[in-house]
Amino acid sequence: MRELHINQIESRHQNTVILNQISxxxxxxxxxxxxxxSGCGKTTLLRTIAGLQPITQGNICLxxxxxxxxxxxxxxxxxxxxxxxxxxALFPHLNVADNIRFGIANFSKKQxxxxxxxxxxxxxxxxxxxxxxxxxxxxxxxxxxxxxALAAKPQILLMDEPFSGLDVELRESLxxxxxxxxxxxxxxxxxxxxNQNEAFAIADSIGVMNAGELLQWGSSYTLYHQPNHPxxxxxxxxxxxxxxxxxxCSQVHTALGNLKTNVCDDFEPDEQVSVLVRPDDIIHRDxxxxxxxxxxxxxxxxxxxxxxxxxxxxxxxxxxxxxHDHEIGSKIGVKLEMDHAVVFPLQQENTx
Amino acid sequence: xxxxxNRWSILTTLIALLLTVPLWVLVSFVFEPTNDNWxxxxxxxxxxxxxxxxxxxxxxxxxxxxxxxxxxxxxxxYQFFGKSILHWALLLPMAMPAYIxxxxxxxxxxxxxxxxxALRTVFETQTxxxxxxxxxxxxxxxxxxxxxxxxxxxxxARTSFANQSQSVMHASRTLGAGPYKTFFKVAxxxxxxxxxxxxxxxxxxTLADFGTVQHFGVxxxxxGIYRTWTGFGDTTTTAQLSILLLVFVTALMAIEFWSRxxxxxxxxxxxxxxxTLPTLTGHQSLLAFSVCLLPILFGxxxxxxxxxxWSINVASTQLNSEFFALVWNSFSLAFVxxxxxxxxxLLLLYVKRAQQHTFIDNTVRIxxxxxxxxxxxxxxxxxxxxxxxxxxxxxxxxxxxxxSTGLLLSGTLFALVFAYxxxxxxxxxxxxxxGLSQIKPSMDESAKTLGANNWTLLKRIHxxxxxxxxxxxxxxxxxxxxxxxxxxxxxxxxxxxTLSVRAYEMAADERLADAGLPALLIVITGLIPVIIxxxxxxxxxx
Numbered sequence: 001m002r003e004l005h006i007n008q009i010e011s012r013h014q015n016t017v018i019l020n021q022i023s024x025x026x027x028x029x030x031x032x033x034x035x036x037x038s039g040c041g042k043t044t045l046l047r048t049i050a051g052l053q054p055i056t057q058g059n060i061c062l063x064x065x066x067x068x069x070x071x072x073x074x075x076x077x078x079x080x081x082x083x084x085x086x087x088x089a090l091f092p093h094l095n096v097a098d099n100i101r102f103g104i105a106n107f108s109k110k111q112x113x114x115x116x117x118x119x120x121x122x123x124x125x126x127x128x129x130x131x132x133x134x135x136x137x138x139x140x141x142x143x144x145x146x147x148x149a150l151a152a153k154p155q156i157l158l159m160d161e162p163f164s165g166l167d168v169e170l171r172e173s174l175x176x177x178x179x180x181x182x183x184x185x186x187x188x189x190x191x192x193x194x195n196q197n198e199a200f201a202i203a204d205s206i207g208v209m210n211a212g213e214l215l216q217w218g219s220s221y222t223l224y225h226q227p228n229h230p231x232x233x234x235x236x237x238x239x240x241x242x243x244x245x246x247x248x249c250s251q252v253h254t255a256l257g258n259l260k261t262n263v264c265d266d267f268e269p270d271e272q273v274s275v276l277v278r279p280d281d282i283i284h285r286d287x288x289x290x291x292x293x294x295x296x297x298x299x300x301x302x303x304x305x306x307x308x309x310x311x312x313x314x315x316x317x318x319x320x321x322x323x324h325d326h327e328i329g330s331k332i333g334v335k336l337e338m339d340h341a342v343v344f345p346l347q348q349e350n351t352x
Numbered sequence: 353x354x355x356x357x358n359r360w361s362i363l364t365t366l367i368a369l370l371l372t373v374p375l376w377v378l379v380s381f382v383f384e385p386t387n388d389n390w391x392x393x394x395x396x397x398x399x400x401x402x403x404x405x406x407x408x409x410x411x412x413x414x415x416x417x418x419x420x421x422x423x424x425x426x427x428x429x430y431q432f433f434g435k436s437i438l439h440w441a442l443l444l445p446m447a448m449p450a451y452i453x454x455x456x457x458x459x460x461x462x463x464x465x466x467x468x469x470a471l472r473t474v475f476e477t478q479t480x481x482x483x484x485x486x487x488x489x490x491x492x493x494x495x496x497x498x499x500x501x502x503x504x505x506x507x508x509a510r511t512s513f514a515n516q517s518q519s520v521m522h523a524s525r526t527l528g529a530g531p532y533k534t535f536f537k538v539a540x541x542x543x544x545x546x547x548x549x550x551x552x553x554x555x556x557x558t559l560a561d562f563g564t565v566q567h568f569g570v571x572x573x574x575x576g577i578y579r580t581w582t583g584f585g586d587t588t589t590t591a592q593l594s595i596l597l598l599v600f601v602t603a604l605m606a607i608e609f610w611s612r613x614x615x616x617x618x619x620x621x622x623x624x625x626x627x628t629l630p631t632l633t634g635h636q637s638l639l640a641f642s643v644c645l646l647p648i649l650f651g652x653x654x655x656x657x658x659x660x661x662w663s664i665n666v667a668s669t670q671l672n673s674e675f676f677a678l679v680w681n682s683f684s685l686a687f688v689x690x691x692x693x694x695x696x697x698l699l700l701l702y703v704k705r706a707q708q709h710t711f712i713d714n715t716v717r718i719x720x721x722x723x724x725x726x727x728x729x730x731x732x733x734x735x736x737x738x739x740x741x742x743x744x745x746x747x748x749x750x751x752x753x754x755x756s757t758g759l760l761l762s763g764t765l766f767a768l769v770f771a772y773x774x775x776x777x778x779x780x781x782x783x784x785x786x787g788l789s790q791i792k793p794s795m796d797e798s799a800k801t802l803g804a805n806n807w808t809l810l811k812r813i814h815x816x817x818x819x820x821x822x823x824x825x826x827x828x829x830x831x832x833x834x835x836x837x838x839x840x841x842x843x844x845x846x847x848x849x850t851l852s853v854r855a856y857e858m859a860a861d862e863r864l865a866d867a868g869l870p871a872l873l874i875v876i877t878g879l880i881p882v883i884i885x886x887x888x889x890x891x892x893x894x
Contacts, residue, residue, distance in 0.1 A: 052522055076525035083526040089519035092618045093541040102537070103527030134617045145523075152528065 002063030009058030033203035082149030288333030374733035415498025420505025440886035445651030447878035451563025508550035662868025720778030787821025
């Protein structure tokens with residue numbers, strides 16, 4: 001298993017830039033995940049690593065070896081990357097064992113048998129060797145695809161929306177299973193998804209992409225609590241942006257009051273800014289004196305998500321325990337619990 | 353829910369039974385003891401028929417695969433010079449009946465023909481000693497069949513290659529397989545069921561052919577059946593020979609059915625990803641262009657030019673009232689048959705749609721069996737019960753009324769149209785059926801909830817939605833009737849000639865140039881369904 005280095009790569013299709021100056025690093029054995037809306041270029045990035053798509057600038061290194069650059073392009077079949085495709089791409093004319101065998105045809109017969117047995121055990125499909133793909137369920141096909149991709153002990157495993165064809169209930173549990181398998185084998189892996197729960201369940205590091213750019217690369221905790229871009233703040237978790245005015249290096253004034261922050265390098269005092277407010281920043285307390293009007297509410301089973309109206313007319317979200325049932329139009333007591341406000345340059349529209 | 357069997361179902365069953373009577377009568381000859389002719393036949397010619405048929409099938413298999421698969425792969429996977437024309441032009445040889453292409457190459461390659469004359473000029477020899485392969489041979493027949501039947505393989509292989517999910521190819525690449533290994537280990541095996549289905553269709557046409565093997569003097573089942581029937585007038589032996597041929601055909605049908613079923617699994621439920629095809633340039637593009645051009649050149653352009661040349665040469669003397677009578681005979685026969693066939697198909701399919709009953713489904717399927725049965729066999733099978741009926745009626749009339757009724761059915765146009773209907777009903781069933789399947793029962797129901805009565809439903813929903821498939825079905829049956837040779841040859845009324853029969857007779861008399869005009873007309877008409885087919889495919893891919 002090798003580490004992956006991507007330096008300043010660019011990929012074009014005809015004259016459109018699909019990937020713009022992307023850099024990222026995955027340590028050996030680390031699991032990364034690319035998150036973003038459809039069409040953001042995340043699948044293209046995966047395909048450049050697999051060698052299915054050339055790059056026009058920068059370079060991609062697997063371990064010590066440069067596999068892609070503006071002048072180097074090692075063919076896909078010589079890269080030893082494993083890839084799990086969105087539609088699994090199992091060979092319909094081969095049974096489970098032969099699908100897995102396809103990439104390890106150069107092993108001895110005995111080694112092949114051994115590897116197939118180990119892998120099927122790993123993905124919990126022992127005894128299904130002679131089944132054909134069309135005889136398996138979606139989840140089983142997915143695991144065969146994973147076993148096939150892992151068979152030749154690839155330098156890196158790439159997964160393109162591997163859970164998107166499955167039932168919603170299955171996705172997270174399967175994502176956790178896959179994480180266990182990858183960690184057990186110590187595999188460097190990069191997955192693409194548009195579903196943040198899958199990303200949180202499987203990845204050590206997550207990258208958020210939009211319009212061909214990698215906006216932020218970090219842990220799920222960092223992405224949620226310290227997003228560096230309004231798009232990231234919007235894409236990961238829920239929240240709204242409200243207007244604020246910078247008071248000083250460490251304080252910003254909003255309709256919620258003065259909030260602690262750290263904006264010394266980026267903003268001048270008195271500058272108009274946008275401030276991110278997450279639903280968990282505002283806590284519902286019946287006894288609180290600070291009362292806000294309920295504009296809307298959504299029952300989520302374990303909790304209520306209230307939309308509250310501030311004095312400024314702006315809306316914020318607030319989460320409360322699910323037995324705190326308040327009517328729309330009534331006022332409820334709230335308390336602010338935010339140690340550190342995330343501040344962005346002033347945005348045109350409020351995001352929700 | 354079980355449905356009541358009503359009078360429509362009974363009518364459907366009756367039609368299916370009546371239409372297939374010839375087949376059941378023929379099959380009943382299995383139980384008839386064989387006679388001396390059979391004994392003689394099985395000692396002498398039968399082994400020849402079987403061996404020739406097997407060689408033909410083997411040769412045509414190799415020929416159609418060699419022509420069909422590379423072209424299908426190139427067209428489905430790459431962008432290259434001329435592709436936009438080649439992709440449909442590769443279907444053109446379908447318009448060329450095998451017996452007609454056989455006549456043109458006989459003319460082109462015979463001793464006085466343009467090819468040998470040119471060779472003699474080049475080598476400055478007037479002697480006969482110049483060796484030249486004899487086109488009128490088993491090998492020649494294989495080449496002829498391959499040239500006009502490869503489109504079946506091409507068409508099904510191309511669809512299969514184009515529908516293969518691109519990620520399957522990419523998966524193969526990530527697993528370390530290069531382009532060649534990916535083609536042979538992944539793309540080709542996945543397309544194999546589709547290719548086999550196309551191949552079996554080509555082989556069924558090969559077995560059904562009469563005109564080519566008769567002209568080339570290659571004794572096969574069809575020529576044997578014709579010879580036994582016309583030469584010996586031996587009903588039993590003819591029928592038994594026909595049954596033996598049907599055994600071959602049934603085996604091919606079984607393979608075709610099984611392949612299609614397997615092909616469904618192999619395509620899977622995944623939508624093919626939209627792909628941008630790599631563009632070939634320079635000599636690669638030229639090579640791809642040549643590979644695709646060759647089958648069109650030899651399978652259509654050259655023979656068509658030969659026909660055109662003959663036609664122009666004889667036009668002044670042949671374009672007379674006799675020829676127009678011929679055209680009128682052929683076209684009116686094809687027109688009437690197409691109308692009747694489509695009416696029967698519509699009736700059967702609507703009853704099937706209304707009943708939703710397995711019994712009716714199977715009845716309709718049996719009614720469509722005729723397409724698999726070679727024209728010679730159909731003709732013989734129709735003749736046997738019709739002649740029996742004529743004789744019975746005649747005998748009864750003679751004894752009881754003291755008059756002779758003569759031939760009421762056999763040797764009339766009725767017998768001919770009946771045989772065509774049986775043979776081509778499945779063509780109509782298929783294309784009308786695909787149109788009707790688009791009109792879901794829920795559409796009827798929603799139209800009714802919107803206040804439409806049966807008449808409005810028919811006028812505003814069914815007729816507009818069905819019209820294009822009805823027209824397609826009409827054209828397909830029309831052209832099939834026009835091309836059909838052996839059925840017409842055997843069943844036509846005395847002195848009733850059609851274009852195909854005229855072409856056959858002229859060629860049989862070694863007057864190849866005189867066969868040109870009727871043959872050319874058949875080929876030109878045959879182009880219409882080919883154009884429709886390529887349009888349909890274009891639409892599906894858009």
